[in-house]
Amino acid sequence: MIASAPPPTHPFIKNHVTAPDGTRIAYLAAGVGRPIVMMHGAFTVADEWLAVADQLACSRRVVIVERRERSGDAPSPPLSVEVQDLSAVIAGVTGDETSRARGDVDLFGHSYGATVVTQYAIDTGFRGSLVLYDPASSLAGPLVGNHAVAMRALSGVGRTSVVRTPNPMHSRLRQHAPHWAQMLASLPSPPRKEEALDGFAPTPEDFQRIQGPTTLLLGEHSGPILRSLTAIWVVRQPGVTVLPLRGQGHVGYCEAPGLVADRIEAALKL
Template sequence: MTSRDGTRISFLSAGDGPGLVVIPGNGRRAHHYEALARELSGTHRVHVIDRRGRGGSGPQGPEYRIDDDVDDALAVLAHTRSEAVFGHSYGGLVGLHLALRHELAALVVYEPGVSIGGSFDGRWLPEYTRLLGAGRHNAAMATFLKRTRLAPIGDVPMPVFRALAHLLLHGSDGAETRALMATTPAEVGEVVRLDSDGGRYARITSPTLLLGGDRTPVYLTSVLPELARIIPTARCVILEGLDHNAPDLNAPAVVADRIGSFLPSGGGRR
């Protein structure tokens, strides 16, 4: 299908029932959420977007802003007649901004890329962008892994991160991982640009569930209780033993169970 500005947007669909649109995180494609979609497909028709710069979808474009992803998700919602959204990481930030423009039957986000009061430290982004522009993908990935603290190896010396980056970029999914790195500067740049006191999210009226894992770096989960305080219709749940990649990689069944129990079973509003 096409978005409001004419950009081609592709998505994967599975299951039957009320529609749920899934918005992937940075560095992820629709197929990374196939296990999550399968878990939900018994009760919902799940539509997982390949966001701009991924798969069959069009490019981000030089003037990319988060509203482009919001437009795309709104178009998929309308096209599939869905009324619920799940967003992961940067996709969760897209979901929150979508809910500022459109009331949903339900919104679930897992560790959205929200920065409140400088909680997200993006000082590494210029170095990452410079290394990527120079074609030094391994060094750029090592910088990303070390500075975001998303790799479950703790604060080890940089050579360890370089070795991990090499494995990621030269494994079976290495070519796709390298291609997806090009989407990071614009998206992380939006996280930094949108840093605020969080007050804008008080305008969200959709029933909202904020999920996180207790094995995720604190800078990503500390904003969740604050968002639950700000958003009038929100509640926050921190899940034991889960990390940032629980929805797409490590615990899709657990996350799907939480999503499914929150969604209105008949497609109506909660």
């Protein structure tokens, strides 16, 4: 049984930065200390991560990026644009680009958020700690390929039937997530994100550009595709550490936020 997370004990303040294209990007921030910037996945919103972030804020400055609005028919931004959004938030939080160059900030990403974080780390030669929970990629081959048109059609005309398939992850999300309606409204986004993922398959040479330590958090009950992708990731990025999330899957941030926070904290100490 999933219990509702208690209200955060730290006051998370909403702030904004302006992305290069003029879009205002919101983020929630609390705590003091070395900053960690968090990027959520395609189905979630920043508030879904408050329970995890609240624990981290006991010893850190925690920043949760609220990724661009993706509901309804709004166009989903390409990966490169969300990387720029992340860069703008990091600059806003740290005050300058030299902090990033020194490795004075750490990064966390979940699912597609981990994709954004990793691309940013590759582009910048990131020196801080990188913590990735079930990162999404096309390391095992295209996720969508020639099925993109069919996926968009299904998400456009059969939202409830698509989301409410007998999938354990969807069932747990419906039971727990306070923003399920928003997740449902944003359903057209995942097919577009999966299309973006078809072009995200970092090579060993790409991974070598990341100068800081990388830790992968893998849910014990995450799906076989995610587990296979993690296995390939380990081969392509030598030296990466894998920490298991015992008893959890892709939505451990809902079911066991304390465990997820513990694993993030452990990763940041490596």
